[in-house]
Each structure stands twice: as C-alpha cells, then as structure tokens.
Amino acid sequence: MEAIQILGYFGALFIGLVLGLMGSGGSIMAVPIFAYMFQISPITTTAYSLFVVGTSSSVGVLKNFRRGLIDFRIALVFAIPSFVTVYMTRKFIVPMIPEELISMGNFMITRNMGIMLLFALLMLIASISMLRKKERPTEENVQPRYNYPMMVIGGAVIGILTGIVGIGGGFLIIPVLVLWIKLPMKKAVATSLFIIALKSLIGFTGNLGDLDINWSFLLVFTLISILGIFLGIFLSSYIKSEKLKRSFGWFVLVMAIGILCKEVFA
Template structure:
C-alpha cells in the first residue's frame, strides 16, 4: 500500500517538474512527511534523490531541443556545488520544526516575487519586442556601420559597457547559484522553485528556456547535496523506488504539457503552486509546535 501511494505521489511530482522545471521538491518534501510519515531530515534526503533522478531524465529529454542555456546552467551548477555541501551539513544540525518553517517561508516569498515581477517582466519583454520591430522596420535612425565614419570610436565606447554587462551577468550567476545551491542542501528541495525565478527575473531567460536550464542546475545540485550526505544517508527505498520510477514517467508527460503552455501561464501556475504548498506546510508546522 505504501508503494502504491508513493507511486501516485511520484506521478504528481514528476508532472510538476516536467511541466514547470521545478517545484518537485516543494511537493516531494511535504508528501514524504505528511502522506508517507517520514521525518523532515529523512524526507529532505529522499527528496534530493527523487528530484535529482527526475531532473537528469528531463535534461536528457531536452538534448535535441534548444530549451537549455548550457553556459548559464553549468555556471549555476558549478557555483552551487560548495554551497549545497554547506547547506547539507547545516541540515543535520537544525531541528525539524525550523526546517519546515524555513521551507514554508521561503516558498511563499518566492511565490510573491514571481507574481509581482513576473507580470512586469512579461510587459517589458513585449515592449522590447515592439521597439526592436520598429527599429528593424526603419522606425528609427540606423546605427553607424562598421566601416562608416567614427566606427572605431563607437567600438571603443561600446567595449566598456559590454565588459560591464558580462561582469554583471557573471555576478548574478555567482550570487543566485550560491543561494540556490545552499538551499538545495539545506531544505532538500532541489532548488528548482528558486532557479526558475532567478533565470527569468535575473538572467532574462524565457520561461521555456528557464525550465530546461533549471533541470540541468537541479542535477548538479542534487549530486553535490548527496555527496555531502554520504555516511549519513537514511533512505527508504521501498518509498523512494516507486516514487522516483513513476515520477520519471510523469516528468516526460509534463514536458509535453509545457510545450503547449505560454510562458505567462507557466509563471502563474508555478506561483500558485508555491502559495498552496507554502501555506499548507506553514500551518502544519505551526500547529505542531
């Protein structure tokens, strides 16, 4: 009976990760704690295993497409390795109520950010597209050509802003990747529900690209977090096995759903999921105090 319930919950988690590129850990941790009776520490470890497997399969399913920003994803993943390790060490020293309340608070905060900034980002993207179309159609003055008068001066003027832009992008990757890695190790959520907002709001990726790239980051972070737990692993394979196996199938189905949804719809769905889960875990944790 436990295996059947684990498989059913795994299907839901897999669909969420496949469709939204994250959020699976947000569901897996409460499912393992409240539906399958695990303690918070065991659940966070099991969630990392499950999310890591699903994410790796999701990356393989997207290899032929163009929905993964490999440079950004690898950058996030590498930066997050040491901080995921540190988060995993802290996980073992923090009481269960603190883990679950931290989980709930962070989930709600990210949901609010996505709802507030997600709409604004979409409007800015639309405005940029209109402006670009106007420029292409001759609505504004054309920039000087490479061989025209003053082109050398223009190149020199543009070089510094270009270097500054690259430095800012690298800085964003280091900052966001470090935070995501730490929270992956600490809360066992894989970080997808943080990676997707970071990739859309900070790095400017479209929602489909953010979803694919987040799966690559989740794979990195999951491997690092499990490495930090070697020697302290408490895994119930009777639960994790069917959970992960069915979740993989759900993730493949979720990719088909994601391909048919707009970026705005994916953004709203993701934020709504975080609100529901955050409120549920927060209320349950407070009642247990």
C-alpha cells in the same frame, strides 16, 4: 498499505509532472509527501527529495537538450558555486543543527519544524516575486543579461538553502533566471531542470553513510516520478510561457500556505 501511502505514490507521478511542466516544484511536492504521507523524518525526507528530484530531472534534461532549450553558459556559471555549497551544507552544516532551535515557554521550534518553516517561507517569497511581476515583452525581443557575479552569488546562496531544506531549488532558480537574467520562461524551465538534476544528486551524496536509506522504496518512488516527467515535458509544448509562469507562482503560494498552517496550527 495505508490509503494515504497509496495517495503518496500518486503524488510521485505528480512530482514528475510538475518538474516536466515547470522545471521546478518537484521538491515542493516531494518534501510534504515524504514527511506527511509516509511519516519520514525531515532530515531523511530532505535526502530522499534530493535523490528523487535529481534523478527525475536528469531524464527531463535529455529531452530538453534535444530541443535546444538549455542555456549551458548560464547553467554552468550558476551551478558550479551551487554544487560546492549544497555538498558542504549537507555534509557539515545540517548535522550541526541542534534538535531544539527556539524555546519560548510552552512553544518550541524543533530542528524538524524549523526546516519545514524555512522551506515554506522560501516558497512564499518566490511565489510573490513571480505573481507581482508585470507581463514581460515578447520573448523573441528579450536578450538574457549575463551578469556573472549575480549568477555566482545566486548559485551559492541557493545551494546553501537547497542543502538545508532538501529542495531542488527550482522555485528559487526560475524567478532569478526569468526576472533578473531575463531568460525566456521555457528556456528558464529547461536550464533550471539541468541545474536541479546535477545539484540535487551532488547534495544527496553528502548524506551517504550518514542515513539509513530504504533503497527499494526510494527507487520505486523515483521510477513513478520519471513517468510523470515525460508527461509534463509533453504537455509543456502546448502551454504559453506567461500562463505557465503565473500558474507556477500560484501553485507555490498555495503549497507555502498549506505547509505553514500544518506546522504552526497542527
């Protein structure tokens, strides 16, 4: 086994750690690890990412449920349209994307490159939205805004994006829950993890029969990630919400810049 692949398995542990700690970000790690460390094609990478993030998140959901941190009203209204759009996107839209998207002389954007660039762009937007937001009032004084049309539209849009780039979507869901719906950060993390778990696994089913899945590799990778999520949930109890939000924003920003540089200048 090559050294970079061994490092990739350590990355599996970090995927779970990030998911447990931040309620998102697992796919931000999974997609580059599968694509760059294991040399898996982006289409297959997106499917693997959905399975790993969905399965690992499910374990975290059980622990957060016992702690009473999941807002099921928001989760269900947000998640149902997302379920529909992510499945439809994986089943019908992704297979229709052409191999060559844009060709300008010697420069060409292929389907694989386009998926990674879109992935990085979404990360960049989400990170800036989190870092620019001023500190909110004390969490105990903030009541969630149950804006159902916003939740339905947001869920549907994130479902489409999730299906295309193979992400759990937490780095998009959490800014919506925190900045628009005013959900406290730790509840946003737990609620996001619940939405991610269901949405990712449903999205993965859209690929069954279309791809050749290496189940032995995928299950080992997922088990390592599950160990990381237990560690992340444990550590999250000792970190303040506002610090967690800013750390999340910086983490996503660094990853976005790294992927953009890799795709454009490599």
